[in-house]
Amino acid sequence: MIDSHCHLADKKFRSDLDQVISRAKQSGVSPLITISDTLKEGQECIKICDKFDDVYCAVGVHPHASRNWGEGDDERLMKMVSSEKAVAIGEIGLDYYYDNSPRDVQRKVFEAQLQIAKDLDVPVVIHSRDAPNQSSAETDSGSGQAIDDLKKIIDEVDYERIVIHCCTEKWEDVSDLVGRGFILGFTGIATYAKSEHIRNVIKNCPLEQMMIETDSPYLAPEAQRGKRNEPAFVVEVAKLIAEIKGVEYEEVDRVTEKSTMDFYNIN
Numbered sequence: 001m002i003d004s005h006c007h008l009a010d011k012k013f014r015s016d017l018d019q020v021i022s023r024a025k026q027s028g029v030s031p032l033i034t035i036s037d038t039l040k041e042g043q044e045c046i047k048i049c050d051k052f053d054d055v056y057c058a059v060g061v062h063p064h065a066s067r068n069w070g071e072g073d074d075e076r077l078m079k080m081v082s083s084e085k086a087v088a089i090g091e092i093g094l095d096y097y098y099d100n101s102p103r104d105v106q107r108k109v110f111e112a113q114l115q116i117a118k119d120l121d122v123p124v125v126i127h128s129r130d131a132p133n134q135s136s137a138e139t140d141s142g143s144g145q146a147i148d149d150l151k152k153i154i155d156e157v158d159y160e161r162i163v164i165h166c167c168t169e170k171w172e173d174v175s176d177l178v179g180r181g182f183i184l185g186f187t188g189i190a191t192y193a194k195s196e197h198i199r200n201v202i203k204n205c206p207l208e209q210m211m212i213e214t215d216s217p218y219l220a221p222e223a224q225r226g227k228r229n230e231p232a233f234v235v236e237v238a239k240l241i242a243e244i245k246g247v248e249y250e251e252v253d254r255v256t257e258k259s260t261m262d263f264y265n266i267n
């Protein structure tokens with residue numbers, strides 16, 4: 001089983017990363033893909049990959065940090081993604097919930113990084129989150145929902161090796177992307193009582209187009225709610241998918257592992 005999205009460079013893992021990774025292994029969770037939010041964190045992720053055999057990474061600038069994107073960052077990103085165990089660009093995208101960077105900047109920096117991914121033909125991990133009240137989104141610099149703006153940019157750049165990670169969208173907003181072969185990633189959020197709409201996406205999305213992830217150290221699944229999340233807990237997401245799909249847990253493990261390895265081109 002793979003944790004396709006965790007943040008091992010996060011400070012919450014600093015004191016016991018060795019134990020976290022060995023607990024994942026003991027639970028049958030390996031390899032791990034560690035994701036970065038900034039280029040600096042990307043460097044940390046590359047160091048973690050050097051240290052641990054079964055860790056790979058994605059490097060990129062999160063929408064929260066996109067206002068810090070500057071001159072030369074495109075070249076820095078290209079260099080980092082060419083490192084041996086960097087398997088993707090991510091996480092990149094749009095976050096209209098927190099608006100930590102202006103939306104026009106988020107769109108510009110997302111587009112720049114997506115173009116780099118296309119030029120280098122590497123997969124992309126996308127983060128998408130909408131404003132708390134979507135109707136207010138229309139008043140902000142002419143933008144719509146995050147997912148709609150993402151689709152526009154994806155079409156402009158014309159690149160489709162994409163996983164929408166931590167999918168919290170409604171099925172009607174992502175069914176077209178699934179139809180085009182995109183992959184959706186699911187986290188412990190899907191186990192929460194209020195997440196009926198996410199469980200509906202799981203019901204509709206083909207198993208072959210799903211990835212399981214923790215997004216740890218945040219978003220612990222219901223069974224571990226309140227604790228720090230960690231890669232070993234990804235089994236809870238697999239259990240939920242098995243239950244919703246009415247298939248064996250081993251089947252979820254086997255199919256999502258294959259899709260993830262293929263997507264990231266890991267042997």
Ligand SMILES: [Zn+2]
Binds near residue numbers: 091126127128165166
């Ligand atoms: Zn994210």
Ligand SMILES: [Zn+2]
Binds near residue numbers: 007035215
């Ligand atoms: Zn993440």
